[in-house]
Amino acid sequence: MDATDGLEPEQWLRRHGDYLYRYAYAALRDERRAEDAVQDCLLSALRAREAYAGRAGERTWLTAILKHKIVDIIRAESREQATADLDELAEPYGEFEACFDATGHWSVPVADWGDPERSLEKTQFWRILRHCLDNMPNRLAQLFTLREIVGRDSEAICQEMAISPTNLWTLLYRGRMSLRRCLEQNWPESEAA
């Protein structure tokens, strides 16, 4: 062991700890689980640091590890849930039939969000997004998070979550439909387009 060896995790924690924690929090929406993800990340990084060799930036490298840890945490939680009866996924619409009338038109007009990041305060938008994700069926929120926040591609999610592509497409559709409806319902009146 050379002299700097013992310092690495401490340095990572000091330089990148808050950053990693915020990212994990964005994906997991829970302080305890975000802390677990950061801890798992640093432990893995400790084990993998020989292979790292500084090719990518330190933060980029740690973030890549963190993403895997977030996937692991979500996967472990999803295993504990009873598998939803998949028959119900045979067609994509489910409860979102109600978003359309008998002729297949939108039953409630779709709002023009404009540029939500510009029209709403960032913290305000995040608060609404978070509220909506917290209130979504857990499975939908998990898959939406992996796909749209962590940015995993759908092939990887199918493998990691042991789910068929068609079921994933259906669940992502429902997640997106659920989230957009919730966002519109919670949009501050004054900001509505």
Next chain:
Amino acid sequence: MMLSCKETSWLLSRSREQPLTWSERLGVRVHLWLCAQCRRFRRQLDWFDRLSRRGEADLSDWVAADLALSESARERIRTAVAVRRSEPPAA
């Protein structure tokens, strides 16, 4: 046969995961040309996509700029690291 909004919404979402067939693409294109509602829906999906594309740096800042690891959380992580270091290396 013209696609409905319902079918179009499904294809728009699915197209983010898997390329549509030629005829599905054509149907969606025609529908979008005629339907402002579904164009808005598509922009909403674009916006979801950008959540991850905006990059980690942005995201971590954006959703929780004021969030930080507490001193006690740091201490727990240091302890876990110390414990791991004291273990013999895995084979």
